[in-house]
Amino acid sequence: MSARTRSLTHTHPTEVSLQDALDAVSDPVRRTILRELAGAPDWTRACGTFDLPVAKATRSHHFTVLRTAGLIEQRDEGPRRLNRLRRPEFDRRFPGLLDLVLAEPATDHGSSA
Amino acid sequence: MSARTRSLTHTHPTEVSLQDALDAVSDPVRRTILRELAGAPDWTRACGTFDLPVAKATRSHHFTVLRTAGLIEQRDEGPRRLNRLRRPEFDRRFPGLLDLVLAEPATDHGSSA
DNA sequence: TACAGTGTTCGATCAGCATCGACCATATCA
DNA sequence: TGATATGGTCGATGCTGATCGAACACTGTA
Numbered sequence: 001m002s003a004r005t006r007s008l009t010h011t012h013p014t015e016v017s018l019q020d021a022l023d024a025v026s027d028p029v030r031r032t033i034l035r036e037l038a039g040a041p042d043w044t045r046a047c048g049t050f051d052l053p054v055a056k057a058t059r060s061h062h063f064t065v066l067r068t069a070g071l072i073e074q075r076d077e078g079p080r081r082l083n084r085l086r087r088p089e090f091d092r093r094f095p096g097l098l099d100l101v102l103a104e105p106a107t108d109h110g111s112s113a
Numbered sequence: 114m115s116a117r118t119r120s121l122t123h124t125h126p127t128e129v130s131l132q133d134a135l136d137a138v139s140d141p142v143r144r145t146i147l148r149e150l151a152g153a154p155d156w157t158r159a160c161g162t163f164d165l166p167v168a169k170a171t172r173s174h175h176f177t178v179l180r181t182a183g184l185i186e187q188r189d190e191g192p193r194r195l196n197r198l199r200r201p202e203f204d205r206r207f208p209g210l211l212d213l214v215l216a217e218p219a220t221d222h223g224s225s226a
Numbered sequence: 227t228a229c230a231g232t233g234t235t236c237g238a239t240c241a242g243c244a245t246c247g248a249c250c251a252t253a254t255c256a
Numbered sequence: 257t258g259a260t261a262t263g264g265t266c267g268a269t270g271c272t273g274a275t276c277g278a279a280c281a282c283t284g285t286a
Contacts, residue, residue: 054244
């Protein structure tokens with residue numbers, strides 16, 4: 001474990017309040033992250049590989065929120081930070097919530113015109 | 114139907130976006146309204162009968178948000194505005210979401226010093 | 227008509243959060 | 257060591273939404 005990974009503070013879904021879960025999931029950018037993450041195998045997506053309409057600092061902020069809300073797990077692999085969706089744990093804590101998010105049609109951050 | 118009821122703009126859950134649903138449900142005061150409403154028969158609770166830690170104007174605002182988000186239905190009965198939780202319709206549109214809200218332990222607006 | 231009860235509307239305030247640029251830290255490689 | 261890439265941290269900003277008091281509107285009743 002690297003020095004950076006060591007400082008990562010994770011929260012298990014069982015310790016997350018409904019308020020925090022809803023707050024985390026209420027942001028459209030964060031829902032986009034969750035959907036992209038659900039479409040790839042665990043530990044295959046680094047933070048920078050997501051198609052998001054926000055700056056780097058904002059992106060970093062959103063990942064912190066998701067991690068604190070028990071929605072994702074993060075691990076450092078070299079200079080990159082890999083992610084994993086905590087699907088089963090979160091589903092046990094808040095049944096149906098993640099399903100609603102993942103069922104939502106993806107928002108288009110239009111590259112055309 | 115009274116003049117006041119006539120001006121009530123309702124939204125059916127099928128026309129509500131996930132964003133609007135989550136925004137509506139993210140507020141603790143609104144979740145308290147939903148829980149109290151679930152514990153009583155339809156059309157038996159007027160807006161003023163809810164135990165909420167906010168002023169009258171704020172209360173009115175929250176009911177409007179809930180109505181617009183397809184979570185409640187309202188009807189005027191004399192000077193009072195009665196409410197009904199749109200449980201089955203909303204459940205069909207967002208399965209599990211309302212269950213999470215109603216399962217949440219009630220918050221205590223403490224009357225005991 | 228007058229009054230009381232219920233609820234809305236208006237205008238203002240305040241706090242929290244998303245957002246950003248700039249800078250810093252770490253890891254990898256030449 | 258230097259260069260590059262990834263990502264976090266800091267401080268500031270702007271916007272949205274919750275909140276409130278005051279005034280207004282409607283209903284029912286005396």
